Amino acid sequence: MSGGLTQEWEALADDAARLNDAKFLKIFHLLEQLGDKPGIQSAFQRMRPRLAELRPPRRPSVSRIFFRPVEDLLDDPEGYQRRLNRIARSTLLPCWKAVRERMDAGLVASATSAISRCDPHDAVAVMEAATPFWREGADAVVAVIEECRNNLKFKVDNFGRDEDVLRQLETIRLILSIGPELEALKLKLPERPIGELAESHLEFIRQTLTELGKEDARKAAPLMLALTARMRKPGDLLKLLAETRLGGSPADKEEMSKELSGYVVGNLLRQTAEIDRASPGADAAPDLAATAERLTEGLNSVTETVSSMRDKQMSDKVASARAEIGDFVVRNIVENVDRNLLDTLFQQGAPAGDEEVKRAEQLALALRRSAKLAPFLGIKREVDAKIAEVRQQIDKRTDGLLSGSAKDPALQRQVFNSLRMIEILAGSDEAERLYRSWKLRMG
Amino acid sequence: MSPGIKTEYVPSTFAERGVSVSFTTPLLSLARMRQDRNGNFEFMLPNFTAGKGTYVMPWKTLPSVMTITLHDRLLFEEFEGTENQSPETVRVAALKVAQTGVCGPDAAAAAARAVEADNQYLVLTNFIFVTELLKLVGIGAADLLKPGMGVEESKRLAREALAKVAEIVKASSDELYSRVEVLSAAVAPIGLPQCPQPGRLRALLARLEKFRADVGEWSRKDLSEVAQLGEFTGVVCQHTIDLCRVRLDLVNRQCADLKQVITDGDRFRTTLTEHVSRLSWLLDGWEFLVGMWESVADKPPETQQTTMSEMSRYVPMIPKEEYATVQTFDMDALQKLQRRWVRMNEDWRTGALDMDAVMRIEALKAAVA
Numbered sequence A: 001m002s003g004g005l006t007q008e009w010e011a012l013a014d015d016a017a018r019l020n021d022a023k024f025l026k027i028f029h030l031l032e033q034l035g036d037k038p039g040i041q042s043a044f045q046r047m048r049p050r051l052a053e054l055r056p057p058r059r060p061s062v063s064r065i066f067f068r069p070v071e072d073l074l075d076d077p078e079g080y081q082r083r084l085n086r087i088a089r090s091t092l093l094p095c096w097k098a099v100r101e102r103m104d105a106g107l108v109a110s111a112t113s114a115i116s117r118c119d120p121h122d123a124v125a126v127m128e129a130a131t132p133f134w135r136e137g138a139d140a141v142v143a144v145i146e147e148c149r150n151n152l153k154f155k156v157d158n159f160g161r162d163e164d165v166l167r168q169l170e171t172i173r174l175i176l177s178i179g180p181e182l183e184a185l186k187l188k189l190p191e192r193p194i195g196e197l198a199e200s201h202l203e204f205i206r207q208t209l210t211e212l213g214k215e216d217a218r219k220a221a222p223l224m225l226a227l228t229a230r231m232r233k234p235g236d237l238l239k240l241l242a243e244t245r246l247g248g249s250p251a252d253k254e255e256m257s258k259e260l261s262g263y264v265v266g267n268l269l270r271q272t273a274e275i276d277r278a279s280p281g282a283d284a285a286p287d288l289a290a291t292a293e294r295l296t297e298g299l300n301s302v303t304e305t306v307s308s309m310r311d312k313q314m315s316d317k318v319a320s321a322r323a324e325i326g327d328f329v330v331r332n333i334v335e336n337v338d339r340n341l342l343d344t345l346f347q348q349g350a351p352a353g354d355e356e357v358k359r360a361e362q363l364a365l366a367l368r369r370s371a372k373l374a375p376f377l378g379i380k381r382e383v384d385a386k387i388a389e390v391r392q393q394i395d396k397r398t399d400g401l402l403s404g405s406a407k408d409p410a411l412q413r414q415v416f417n418s419l420r421m422i423e424i425l426a427g428s429d430e431a432e433r434l435y436r437s438w439k440l441r442m443g
Numbered sequence B: 001m002s003p004g005i006k007t008e009y010v011p012s013t014f015a016e017r018g019v020s021v022s023f024t025t026p027l028l029s030l031a032r033m034r035q036d037r038n039g040n041f042e043f044m045l046p047n048f049t050a051g052k053g054t055y056v057m058p059w060k061t062l063p064s065v066m067t068i069t070l071h072d073r074l075l076f077e078e079f080e081g082t083e084n085q086s087p088e089t090v091r092v093a094a095l096k097v098a099q100t101g102v103c104g105p106d107a108a109a110a111a112a113r114a115v116e117a118d119n120q121y122l123v124l125t126n127f128i129f130v131t132e133l134l135k136l137v138g139i140g141a142a143d144l145l146k147p148g149m150g151v152e153e154s155k156r157l158a159r160e161a162l163a164k165v166a167e168i169v170k171a172s173s174d175e176l177y178s179r180v181e182v183l184s185a186a187v188a189p190i191g192l193p194q195c196p197q198p199g200r201l202r203a204l205l206a207r208l209e210k211f212r213a214d215v216g217e218w219s220r221k222d223l224s225e226v227a228q229l230g231e232f233t234g235v236v237c238q239h240t241i242d243l244c245r246v247r248l249d250l251v252n253r254q255c256a257d258l259k260q261v262i263t264d265g266d267r268f269r270t271t272l273t274e275h276v277s278r279l280s281w282l283l284d285g286w287e288f289l290v291g292m293w294e295s296v297a298d299k300p301p302e303t304q305q306t307t308m309s310e311m312s313r314y315v316p317m318i319p320k321e322e323y324a325t326v327q328t329f330d331m332d333a334l335q336k337l338q339r340r341w342v343r344m345n346e347d348w349r350t351g352a353l354d355m356d357a358v359m360r361i362e363a364l365k366a367a368v369a
Helices: A003-017 A021-034 A040-054 A062-066 A068-073 A089-102 A105-117 A123-150 A152-159 A164-177 A179-188 A199-215 A217-228 A234-243 A250-277 A282-301 A303-309 A312-345 A354-377 A380-401 A409-426 A428-442 B059-065 B070-080 B087-098 B105-135 B151-169 B173-187 B200-221 B226-256 B259-263 B265-283 B286-295 B301-312 B331-341 B355-368
Strands: B032-035 B041-046 B054-058
Touching: A003 A021, A003 A040, A021 A040, A040 A089, A062 A068, A062 A089, A062 A105, A062 A123, A068 A164, A068 A179, A068 A217, A089 A123, A089 A152, A089 A164, A105 A123, A123 A152, A123 A164, A123 A179, A152 A164, A164 A179, A164 A217, A179 A199, A179 A217, A179 B301, A199 A217, A199 A234, A217 A234, A217 A250, A234 A250, A234 A282, A234 A303, A250 A282, A250 A303, A250 A312, A282 A303, A282 A312, A282 A354, A303 A312, A312 A354, A312 A380, A312 A409, A354 A380, A354 A409, A354 B105, A354 B355, A380 A409, A380 A428, A409 A428, A428 B070, B041 B059, B041 B070, B054 B059, B070 B087, B087 B105, B087 B265, B105 B151, B105 B173, B105 B200, B105 B355, B151 B173, B173 B259, B173 B265, B200 B226, B200 B265, B200 B286, B200 B301, B226 B265, B226 B286, B226 B301, B259 B265, B286 B301, B286 B355
Parallel strands: none
Antiparallel strands: B032 B041, B041 B054
């Protein structure tokens, strides 16, 4: 792939980014129809953050469907880290080209035609159309791995010199080999990131694990690898694995659990290390708080697993990851939230508009999220102090407004806006107390 | 009795079923409110531990079980000041509280829009009522709006025509107009059949019919066990629709002959109010369910299954006073199914308020306001 071509695609993506949503999506759909042109992935790479916001219904291209079972294990090339059993997105295109050449042309053609006839929203139909594709695909990946091992030129031409790519191909193969079971299970589980699971969900997971385990106990590992990547609390699944009887010996299962735990924890640590790459700023605070919450929940869920691993180095890493998240939360959310929130809520000379109130709500929620995480991250003192400060400021500023006419609808709305923030930050009892007090003052 | 439901699960009367209240506390969301023998308010909560049965709790005990949002506290204060709790009075109270902004700017704006739409529809109903009455003395809307006719002339003509109608009843035109205003307010939630724009409940019934069709199709296609809950929801919904249609036909027939306003005004008003009230009780609680289902229309099957399972816990059962049974649903089996599909709500254990969940409910309520 020539660097010049890549730059041209990237320049096109940057130009598209300046367009409005409708036009941006039109460019995206046109690019999608071009298929696997060299360098085109770099354009999608640039467009991804905005696409993630707009979430357009995507035409299920054959390669996208082919790699759907591994979707939860994909990392952008700059975030990719070895030894975590993850896959760099940049591996997919050469892998697809090599695999397609090794698959039965009739099967590819019939799968392509079946997939193109599917309604992209009908996940069951897409899954059924793609099932033979994944089974044969797994075998084709084996052939690609063999070719890489036996033919250095082929490997270098297609995948470069890095040996790690063989490990990535092996992960793709493992996941594709259970593609139909994994995709069928994903359809029965909540959307990712998966939070709480109902009894029915746990039963589905147990059932699939047991069925795969009966066939070959090792097949449970790729299933768990993909599923844990979809979970907010991956540790919950590790516990489930421990409780589920699979085929094979107990020692094999223990080994698998240990290996899997290593990947799960390692992946959480990797994401924590990346947290500082997120762009800071007042508007980003709610997203940053959500990221911190997700990582903390993830780390909390693996506490038991980590202690059972009796690996001091790992325990130390987890402890330092918590400290890192704590530091991040204080720097990016807590430190300036009071000024941002108060400036948004109390505009000079005019009551805050609906959009400002919604922004202030999001900031208050970010602070509340931080308070929930604080005990686990060692930042309780800082967060509590900040909440007390914001409460006091809202109280003081609202109190200052109460000298105005009680019948003024703008004043009444401002009072309720303040109560809303107090409720988010300090709870409903405190909000009611202030409501009674302010109501008395307003007469 | 609700179709196909064992007697023990079915309330005797609408009053026993209670009114659904648009609370924002997650555990109270879709709770039903009624008054006990002593006139104290009690709330019926679907089993929030995902266990069997329904909890009946007086308001005073609720704070010891959960944190209640400020919005819900203020809404309850509104109820305490109202004598008769019906779906209509509860709705008015809910809109009043939401307009303060206590549950966020979107809910406030949605409530303000709803109140404005109600007011405009009342004016329209009033206008249609008057023009329909004028037809009794041979004046049509076209006569009042002839080309070249000024506003004042139209008004004069309308007044004169109304006076002629009033003469028939031996009343003044002011008295007749007051009577029309009262009747307009009574029928406005449904709207007159002659009105080009449907009233709120008439429009909701149309949405419910679409919902019924969607749920029916979904239940036929869904491969999971939740399809049974969809079928149950659909059957209760269908019978609700049937009963509503019967009531609506009666209203339409009654309103087609507005001479009765003149000949037997009191009886006309009493029966009309009764029909509107029954319709509003029958439809009470469905709007939120329709909104819930519409919000997951484009979501993956699992999200729809979980939502259906959740919705089926809140299906408004038709009281025995309104219906007779035809077949039997195994409610114990359905409840077991619901328990398997409900994800445990964290805040019932801690009593803490999950603001994210509160905001999701607020957004849904704003969408259906």
